[in-house]
Amino acid sequence: MDYQKTAREIISLLGGETNIVSLFHCITRLRLSLRDLEKVDRKALQDLDGVMGINLSGDQFQIIIGSKVSQVCQAMQAEIPRLATTAEKTEAPQEKRRSLVSAALETISGIFSPIIPAIAGAGILKGLLSLCLSFGWVASTNQTFQILTAISDGVFYFIPLVLAFSAGNKFGASPYLSVALAAILFHPALVTLLKSNEPVAFLGLPVAPVSYASSVIPIVLSVWLLSYVERFFNRLVPNALKTMFVPLLSLIIVAPIMLIVIGPAGISVGNALSGGIIWLVENMGPLAGIIIGGTLSLMIITGMHYVLVPIIINNISRLGYDPFKIIMYVANFGQAGAAFGVFLRSKSKKTKSLALSTSFTALMGVSEPAMYGVNIRFKRPFAAALIGGACGGGFGLTLGVKTYAYALSGLPGLPALVGPTFGWALVSMAIAFGVATLVTLLLGFEEEAQTPPVKEKEAEPVVEAPVSLASEQVWAPVKGSLAPLGQLSDPVFADEIFGKGMAIVPETGLLVSPVKGSVGSVFATNHAITLESESGAEVLIHIGIDTVKLNGRHFTRLVEDGQTVNIGDPLIAFDLDALRQEAIDPSVIVVVTNSDRYSEIRETAAESVETRDAFLKLTALAV
Known part of the structure; x- marks a missing residue:
């Protein structure tokens, strides 16, 4: 790569020198502050040789370069010297104060996103059981049916426990102490006491006789309070006594407040929200569905749809159905229909292939690839998707379509709709898909010219014969539970732009070497490191999501660039509790950046690993 040429092209496509306020880089990305985002030629940047992708995080524009990011950054600083003088000031940008609405949306998303796979899987099973019961294929007294019902209902009945763990991670409280707090709500002695029809009091203060099974809001608010109380005692109690007294004091203070104030108030708020949705559907059904x-x-683009998740779960738990979730189905089918319309009308083979594949993905319940990759890109198809969603939503709410379980809003989630209104649900989705397809065909869209840009003639590069890599085992660099990259909130890692791998939710704050080899580089803020094994595997390890903004706080490097390491040698120490207290996802992300040199990269552990456990198996391509 000609770094200076690439730097000049990037500067030009960013809108010129005057549009760039500041520049710094992390382990893989250029991070820029720009005066006017509208001046950026995003498509040309995306297609530029050496650029793996672009991303917008808040007001920060990111260009994904990969392992050569440092050289490209230096080349840009050579072209614009003032960027080098501002680099130190911008390496640790202060996070802007977010609005209350933005903070609330991010919090709801952070709590509910991790639990959706569990409730979606159980919801599909719940729908299938309902289907079997409706067609008389099984009796409700059948013992196998009853056990399967328990499997499908368990996560919904005990959802405060699941939410407690997720909220603990989000708010920076101990997730295990959070679960202990939620478990109080289900203790048989307390449940019996609250059902006794007798007045219940704690130290003379009345405790409302409410049921917390399947509740959502009370435990989220209680864990939020717990995070502050636990933090207070962590600062106050001496280290030698923290293990015993911080949990004790936190539970003694928070649990009564939860039972006396937060719990009853949370139940009332949840019931009021559910009642509001029911009123809206009953009194403004068609109009509400259309809007x-x-x-x-x-x-979905703004993340506001996560506000609906706790309301939908509460409706299903309290009423046995939700009258509103059909809107999520028709919105996804609208995006699928618009992308399918692009497939039918486009003359470009590349666009047709992308549109068809993303249309199918949207039908399966994941609309973002169709929305961002096709419909928004061509503008008019996105408008067609909105029109399709409006038509399907208006029809569905007019006919009173109900959803009986929480599941993915696509074809895999159809069993959740099985019931008296199932037929109307199918018609609603067909309307959304068909209208969006038809409107896309009628409106059309402007397709980019397919003529490739003229490039300067360059000297033919010397191509080296590829080195034959050997299969090898990568060992766990930290103790914790495994998570696929696709679950990460950072799309660059989730989409495997840098390669395949896995994430580990750490339980300790020491990162060790997963391979025998050498250190490529430790990033300046010590939150990321690259390694190369003796067998040729190139491994990137990134600690936490967006931890570059900490500017090295909570991280201590234990090795230097070029140093030889063995499996298990300490690499970086990090303060896990401090990361959680700052509400940062501490996931340790392990990526094999030369994944294309292996025929298979698969995890060899099930759910959790100890340090130096077998972790990833790399199978080399046959030569």
């Missing part, structure tokens, strides 16, 4: 069905995709 929300037509704007839900816009809500």
Whole structure:
């Protein structure tokens, strides 16, 4: 790569020198502050040789370069010297104060996103059981049916426990102490006491006789309070006594407040929200369906759709159904229909292939690839998707379509709709898909010219014969539970732009070498490191999401660039508790950056690993 040429092209496509306020880089990305984002030629940047992708995080524009990011950054600083003088000031940008709405949306998303796979899987099973019961294929007294019902209902009945763990991670409280707090709500002695129809009091203060099974809001608010109380005692109690007295004091203070104040108030708020949704559907069904069905995709872009998740779960738990979730189905089918319309109308083979594949993905319940990759890109298809969603939503709410379980809003989630209104649900989704497809065909869209840009003639590079790599085992660099990259909130890692791998939710704060080899580089803020094994595997390890903003706080490097390391040698120490207290996802991300040199990269552990356990198996390509 000609770094200076690439730097000049990037500067030009960013809108020129005057549009760039500041520049710094992390282990893989250029991070820029720009005066006017509208001046950026995003498509040309995306297609530029050496650029793996682009991303917008808040007001920060990111260009994904990969392992050569440092050289490209230096080349840009050579072209614009003032960027080098501002680099130190911008390496640790202070996070802007977020609005209350933005903070609330991010919090709801951070709590509910991790639990969706569990409730979606159980919801699909719940729908299938309902289907079997409706067609008379099984009797409700059948013992196998009853056990399967318990499997499908368990996560919904005990959802405060699941939410407690997730909220603990989000708010920076101990997730295990959070679960202990939630478990109080289900203790048989307390449940019996609250059902006794006798007044219940704690130290003379009344405790409301409410049931917390399947509740959502009370435990989230209680864990939020717990995070502050636990933090207070962590600062106050001496280290030698923390293990015993911090949990004790935290539970003694928070649990009574939860039972006396937060719990009853949370139940009332949840019931009020559910009642509001029911009123809206009963009194403004068609209009509500048209407005929300037509704007839900816009809500998805802003993250506001997560506000609906706790309401939907509460409705299903309290009423046995939700009258509103059909909107999520029709919105996804609208995006699928618009992308399918692009497939039918486009003359570009590349666009047709992308549109068809993302249309199918949206039908399966994941609309973002179709929305961002096709419909928004061509503009008019996105408008067609909104129109399709409005038509399907208006029809569905007019006919009173109900959803009986929480599941993915796509074809795999159809069993959750099985019931008296199942037929109307199918018609609603067909309307959304068909209208979006038809409107896309009628409106059309402007397709980019397919003529490739003229490039300067360059000297032919010397191509070296590829080195034959050997299969090898990568060992766990930290103790913790495993998570696929696709679950990460950072799309660069989730989409495997840098390669395949796995994430580990750490239980300790010491990162050790997963291979025998050498250190490529430790990033300046000590939150990321690259390694090369003796067998040729190139491994990137990144601690936490967006930890570059900490500017090295909570991280201590234990090795230097070029140093030889053995499996298990300490690499970086990090303060896990401090990361959680700052509400940072501490996931340790392990990526094999030369994944294309291996025929298979698979995890060899099930759910959790100890340090130096077998972790990833790399199978070399046959030569």
